[in-house]
Amino acid sequence: MRPNNYFIEYIRSAGLCPTRQRIALAKLLFQGDDRHVTAEELYNEALSEKMKVSLATVYNTLHQFTEAGMLREISVDTNRSYFDTNTRKHHHFYFEKDGKLGDIPDGMISIGKLPEAPNGTKIKCIDVVVTITDSNNDY
Amino acid sequence: MRPNNYFIEYIRSAGLCPTRQRIALAKLLFQGDDRHVTAEELYNEALSEKMKVSLATVYNTLHQFTEAGMLREISVDTNRSYFDTNTRKHHHFYFEKDGKLGDIPDGMISIGKLPEAPNGTKIKCIDVVVTITDSNNDY
DNA sequence: GTCAATGTTTAGAATAGTTCTAAATTACAT
DNA sequence: ATGTAATTTAGAACTATTCTAAACATTGAC
Ligand SMILES: [Mn+2]
Ligand SMILES: [Mn+2]
Ligand SMILES: [Zn+2]
Ligand SMILES: [Zn+2]
Numbered sequence: 001m002r003p004n005n006y007f008i009e010y011i012r013s014a015g016l017c018p019t020r021q022r023i024a025l026a027k028l029l030f031q032g033d034d035r036h037v038t039a040e041e042l043y044n045e046a047l048s049e050k051m052k053v054s055l056a057t058v059y060n061t062l063h064q065f066t067e068a069g070m071l072r073e074i075s076v077d078t079n080r081s082y083f084d085t086n087t088r089k090h091h092h093f094y095f096e097k098d099g100k101l102g103d104i105p106d107g108m109i110s111i112g113k114l115p116e117a118p119n120g121t122k123i124k125c126i127d128v129v130v131t132i133t134d135s136n137n138d139y
Numbered sequence: 140m141r142p143n144n145y146f147i148e149y150i151r152s153a154g155l156c157p158t159r160q161r162i163a164l165a166k167l168l169f170q171g172d173d174r175h176v177t178a179e180e181l182y183n184e185a186l187s188e189k190m191k192v193s194l195a196t197v198y199n200t201l202h203q204f205t206e207a208g209m210l211r212e213i214s215v216d217t218n219r220s221y222f223d224t225n226t227r228k229h230h231h232f233y234f235e236k237d238g239k240l241g242d243i244p245d246g247m248i249s250i251g252k253l254p255e256a257p258n259g260t261k262i263k264c265i266d267v268v269v270t271i272t273d274s275n276n277d278y
Numbered sequence: 279g280t281c282a283a284t285g286t287t288t289a290g291a292a293t294a295g296t297t298c299t300a301a302a303t304t305a306c307a308t
Numbered sequence: 309a310t311g312t313a314a315t316t317t318a319g320a321a322c323t324a325t326t327c328t329a330a331a332c333a334t335t336g337a338c
Contacts, residue, residue: 017305019315040295054317059296075217078324080295096263110251115243117271124235124272132256133263156334158286178325193288198325217295219324 002031014068021053025061029071034086036074036101042083074101076129091128104130141170153207160192164200168210173225175213175240181222213240215268230267243269 007026008018016022028045029035043058062083065071074082076094082101091109093102109128117123146165147157155161167184168174176184182197201222204210213221215233221240230248232241248267256262 112249122274124270131263135261
């Protein structure tokens with residue numbers, strides 16, 4: 001159970017004002033284990049904890065935290081964005097059935113040599129997604 | 140320049156009726172080199188070739204072709220779906236600047252051993268996306 | 279060929295996730 | 309405390325996509 005101050009300092013050190021909403025959302029995000037959330041999920045958690053925060057603020061905050069390197073945004077499903085509290089290098093399982101993401105520990109997957117990025121560009125990131133499907137839809 | 144009949148047979152062999160719209164879209168998709176298109180792009184191509192087809196049909200057709208294994212759907216950007224005419228195993232560059240995809244030939248990347256899929260599930264596919272960014276946004 | 283049955287297309291409405299707007303509120307340096 | 313800049317908010321707007329249900333095309337039997 002981290003002290004309130006931990007979150008305030010974390011937000012401040014990212015160059016953002018530690019507002020009531022940002023502190024509360026940071027608590028939901030960074031209190032426990034690493035997680036993969038959608039905006040809507042986080043908003044609903046906030047509501048059920050009786051927090052006073054708007055959906056727009058949840059979106060703003062998720063993007064600001066991402067911009068600040070506290071979160072990573074992941075595109076696996078074209079319908080919703082996922083935000084990952086684990087910003088270390090790692091890859092993902094995508095469980096199609098329930099729309100959940102799971103981490104694949106780094107080292108579990110190795111990437112061979114890559115073609116060079118064209119001149120004037122550079123590789124920003126490499127994302128591996130292993131999509132998991134229910135095995136009983138294959139007859 | 141493939142004959143009309145080629146497309147008709149291709150569509151038929153996928154278990155779909157070779158309708159005027161499906162034939163014309165198949166021509167746009169499978170006439171030349173492999174491509175990565177969005178629904179909107181394909182629709183605009185169709186319009187500029189004076190084809191009579193609706194956007195809903197473009198979406199329907201892309202999904203039916205995907206279902207039938209003629210296309211592969213790719214999620215790199217949460218705002219739009221890409222459809223790939225190359226259904227062989229291969230991975231992608233994503234050029235963030237212009238929203239274009241490029242193929243990474245298979246063999247260029249190697250994936251190490253993976254954790255097992257949980258019981259009752261199986262691995263559907265493994266997708267690697269190498270995001271390329273303009274190198275001048277890094278000071 | 280005709281015809282019925284089934285499959286397909288379509289325009290436009292609807293949906294859903296996300297972003298925008300501009301007014302109200304809050305944070306914080308002085 | 310006060311003023312200024314940053315933040316939040318409700319709701320409207322936006323955009324990609326899907327749905328609806330009526331019109332139309334394709335197919336296979338005759
Ligand atoms: Mn975003
Ligand atoms: Mn789709
Ligand atoms: Zn993760
Ligand atoms: Zn491809």
